[in-house]
Amino acid sequence: MDAQAAKRQIAEYCRKRGALAVGVAELAACERIAPPGHRPSDLFARVKSVISIGVGGQTQGAWQLPAKAMAYSGSTETRAYGIAYGLAFHLEQAFGAPSVYVPPDLDPEGGPRVPLQSLKLHAELAGIGARSLAGDILLHPEFGFMYYASVFTELELPADAPLAENPCPAPSCVAMYRQIGKTPCMKFCPAQCLSGEIDAQGSQKLMRYDMAACAEFTQEYEAVPKILAEAVQDEVRTRGAEGLLDPDRKMLWYKVSAGSGAWFAQCFECMRVCPIATQAPQADPILRNKKT
């Protein structure tokens, strides 16, 4: 089977299992942009291709949920992971090419805010998402807000190009920016972590993302040790509690916090007000169903 046919077959495999978008990122670009330690080859030395899969995000109903429930009902990333996991086996069985489902997890060396790989970078280079003003969350002109998963394979596949156009900002967002200097995501972000500029052509000129402020709101990985420290009347900033919070142990707390359900992966407020995330033609599962 030639590479193009293999690529079509892979895309078909993924779409049958619920993927909305499938693309192949240019490996060299991934290697050049990702920092050392987080390049595809750092994880899978003989990687030849980076396949990115996107699945649909929230249902239309989920956008109406209270913020505290969005993180649970709004996330479909496990569906993307399931498809990628199966695809890795499929690549090995159908093509005899060693493959790996890229763990969407964090790098235990770096603490709970550093991923092993940037699935965002893979998807962007594979042409199934473009960086938005909402903290670089990827958006797709047809599918809106998606969750992504990646597969590394020794099978050599032709790469796709990044999206030709960035759907962000939407025309309505540009209009709002012209009036008040903010897009909806900037205005309604509860952490006020987003700011930026739109140029005269209505394109992104500048994106500023205070990830620290965002994380403070939505990722309480340190809650457990800080509570412990406070419980023993210690100050978090002193040596006494420092041992609870060093990078190695913080991964444990991350797991504990994630498992406890006592934190938010993200608050979704920027996506809740994003016209692309909620109203792109294929982002709405109800409309998507009608079209098919």
Add this chain to the structure above:
Amino acid sequence: MARGLSRAQLGVTDAMLATFGEAVFRMSHNLQVREGDPIRRLDWPEIDRQREAMGLADGQIAARIGLTREQVMFIRNYEESRRFKTGQTAYLLDLGGGRRYRQERVIPLEQRPGYSEDALRLRAALRFDPERARLYAERGWWADDTLTGWIAKHAAESGGDVAVIFANEKISWRDLQDRSLKFAEGLHRAGVARGDVVAVQLPNTLEFIVAFLGICRLGAVMCTLHMPYRGAEIEALMRHSRARLAVCLPASKELFGGSGRTFEELDCDTPLSRDVPGPVAADPFLLLYTSGTTASPKGVPLNYHTMLSNARLGVPEHRLTAADRVLSAAPFTHLFGLYALHCAWSGGAASVLLPAFKPDDLALVVEKQRPTALWTAPAHIAACRAMGLFDKHDWSSLRLSIMSGSACPPQLVKFFAEKAKNCAVTQLWGMTEMQAGLYTRPGDAPEVHANTAGRPSPGTEIRIVENELQVRGCLLFPGYFDNEEANAAAFTADGWFRTGDLAAIDAAGNVAITGRSKDVINRGGVKFNPRDVEDLLAVHPKILMAAIVPMPDPVLGEKACLFAVTKENQNVSLEELVQYLLEKQIAKNKLPERLVVVPEMPLTPTRKIIKGRLKIPS
């Protein structure tokens, strides 16, 4: 640790953290800036130029500023932990479900209102038996009743109906709610917060009602001060209650030092914001004081559960409806007077106001405003009888009268019932600690009304132990505020309240109050402990020993009689001693009204005066 290495192994010092913390934090992913769309465009010069602005990995930062990667890992994680506050997810709890973030509405968590130490102290006094609390909740006696909720309900359902009648003014429920919200805003601006105590010394006026409801809307607690109270009493009660301020008449402001505010000073043009949370039924809303004042203040903290369940359950027993007009001759500074308001507001009845009792004024208000229900003390009726007012005025609008406050002579009940033909003249026995404990019901036999205080109110249990009436139930206060000594004496081991009143119960369950074991004087329904007066007299230059005991009075029930032993046969007159006490700012109602000079006092072995042996000469 980082990669299993300790801080010492990594060589990270406090100096290194202080030096590089800011740089590492800023160069990392924590702050990201992107110009244009370079990655999507694969614009390599721009990607390289913006790499640092878009956030560097730990290894890249290490190479950039000359640290090891592990040192950067440690420093970055340390900085993140140091900077990130926990609990921030709380801000998200008000979002979604149609609500969006609005910067102007966000109040930082640490600036959101809480309870002061004084407020928490008072709230801590509301400790009920958990088993009893469960029972009262299960039976529906304790429900989510608040005065704010009741007024809002009437304003919503019958907002145009009359809520208050005061002189020539008629106030609707909607207007009453609006006024109370504006007064609440005034209190808010004056620094009063949820749980704070606000003293009120006002007559039975619209201002009292608006102030009361405003205090309640704010979640604060009203402490009433009887109108005759002056310097010594005010100072003691303001101190014990820890009142934030006092609402008083202009003429009384100076008595409160800097704490006094007139109603007009606190009233406001704008209503309290809806964002200010209202009270719930478990909140305290009254802190009332029993007869003890300067000697040993007995503060009675009362929550909505106890008082409003008692009123709500009482309204059908008194056969009150929304069509009634309730007039209280008793002062609102007294719980009996407040019970009139609570019942009216529970049933949706209008309140007719009489600012201060005078026999003529009461008769005129009844004749003119035609109330259907009258809250009154026996002394009020006796005074009207003495002036022949029942024959001079029209009392025919009354169909219910509740008499309470002191022992009620049977002939007075019968007299009133004869004069007010269509009126059920009932008796009620209550205390500051419980509001309405016993009452006769309309429809009871005349003898029951005349000779007994009736049967327990719904949700109330009674028992008589060694002739003493003991009470428990959903109406009962949890204990005196900040007075463990009084609490120890007031409750039995099994949780019954010792009323101090002597009682007998008949076969039909009607209770007759036969006497009082407490050492207080009940002058026209206003009880007081004479100890502070005795203490002042004890230091008078002509007095050796002094004791004040009640003496019977046909109008007021009781008056104070002073027994005194003078020094070295000195002559002393009642007028002289009264003038002395007035100069000491003792309230007029507590002044002795008879002087009996005796050569010596009956004393216990520890030289305490045995008051029971003091016999008043005929």
